Amino acid sequence: MKIVSGCSCNPTNLASCVCLLMFLSSCSLNSYQVPFNSVQSLELENGEKLAATNSLGFHLYTKGGVGFQLGKIQRQLLYPGITDTGTECLKGIGSSNEKADEVRIEADTEKSPSRISVLRYGVGVDVSFSGIRMILGMNHRNESRTDLRLSSSSYYRSGGELNLDEACSVIKKRGKTK
Amino acid sequence: MKVYCVLSFAMLLGGCSSNHLVYVQEVSMGLNVSAGLGGTEKISLGYDRDVFAIVPKKDGVASDNPDQDAMSLVTMNKATIESLTKMRVTEFVAAGAPADVIADESDTLTSIREKVYEN
Numbered sequence: 001m002k003i004v005s006g007c008s009c010n011p012t013n014l015a016s017c018v019c020l021l022m023f024l025s026s027c028s029l030n031s032y033q034v035p036f037n038s039v040q041s042l043e044l045e046n047g048e049k050l051a052a053t054n055s056l057g058f059h060l061y062t063k064g065g066v067g068f069q070l071g072k073i074q075r076q077l078l079y080p081g082i083t084d085t086g087t088e089c090l091k092g093i094g095s096s097n098e099k100a101d102e103v104r105i106e107a108d109t110e111k112s113p114s115r116i117s118v119l120r121y122g123v124g125v126d127v128s129f130s131g132i133r134m135i136l137g138m139n140h141r142n143e144s145r146t147d148l149r150l151s152s153s154s155y156y157r158s159g160g161e162l163n164l165d166e167a168c169s170v171i172k173k174r175g176k177t178k
Numbered sequence: 179m180k181v182y183c184v185l186s187f188a189m190l191l192g193g194c195s196s197n198h199l200v201y202v203q204e205v206s207m208g209l210n211v212s213a214g215l216g217g218t219e220k221i222s223l224g225y226d227r228d229v230f231a232i233v234p235k236k237d238g239v240a241s242d243n244p245d246q247d248a249m250s251l252v253t254m255n256k257a258t259i260e261s262l263t264k265m266r267v268t269e270f271v272a273a274g275a276p277a278d279v280i281a282d283e284s285d286t287l288t289s290i291r292e293k294v295y296e297n
Binding site: 142145146150 | 266269
């Protein structure tokens with residue numbers, strides 16, 4: 001059986017199985033690496049959660065469009081903390097602004113990252129609702145998303161690559177008062 | 179026909195809903211070729227940086243002023259690129275009520291600017 005990575009693998013041969021395992025471990029689908037899941041998570045001061053993946057090889061993704069990347073891909077997802085004001089990120093900046101209004105916090109943000117950072121090296125092709133794109137080299141995309149029913153503030157500072165120096169992301173539920 | 183099938187599939191997976199405000203900052207180094215459905219083609223070789231926001235409008239049925247933006251947005255950012263592997267990004271983003279408050283207070287805007295550009 002011929003594998004794309006250039007190895008010739010035969011399941012009856014131990015060396016071939018190792019070769020197959022190496023090939024699989026360098027692939028990922030929507031940031032889930034096969035056979036190992038390389039997700040690292042970290043909880044921050046205001047209840048924010050940070051999930052990061054880092055992998056080399058061939059990657060397929062189907063979220064936000066369809067595409068592939070051959071090379072290195074690093075993803076960092078920042079899930080916001082839920083607070084009474086949504087302005088906690090201003091405190092670290094030096095503002096005393098805390099206009100808390102009477103709003104009950106009920107948002108479920110576990111599945112909705114407020115910030116998505118993707119750093120890619122190599123060659124990649126994306127097909128999405130907005131068009132088709134091919135990238136050869138390096139691409140770093142930071143995307144902040146806010147649900148229209150919510151308010152949010154975030155502060156983010158990274159060092160080299162996606163090494164995080166500081167991050168704050170909080171949301172406040174908008175709408176009916178209690 | 180095949181192209182339309184692929185694009186329809188991508189739209190489905192992309193979840194192109196208008197209930198989010200999106201702010202994007204993107205840096206590319208190398209070759210970047212893209213073709214948009216709206217007839218926007220782009221080729222860049224070397225360094226390229228895009229910063230943009232997608233702000234939905236208010237619902238025309240539920241709102242008296244349907245042309246108004248659904249949400250306010252205040253951002254400040256700084257990107258320092260020294261090499262392909264050494265890149266620093268500092269960014270502040272506020273959307274909704276915090277953005278309304280910040281936009282009214284010049285002192286707060288000054289504090290944010292100083293924090294973002296401090297290093």
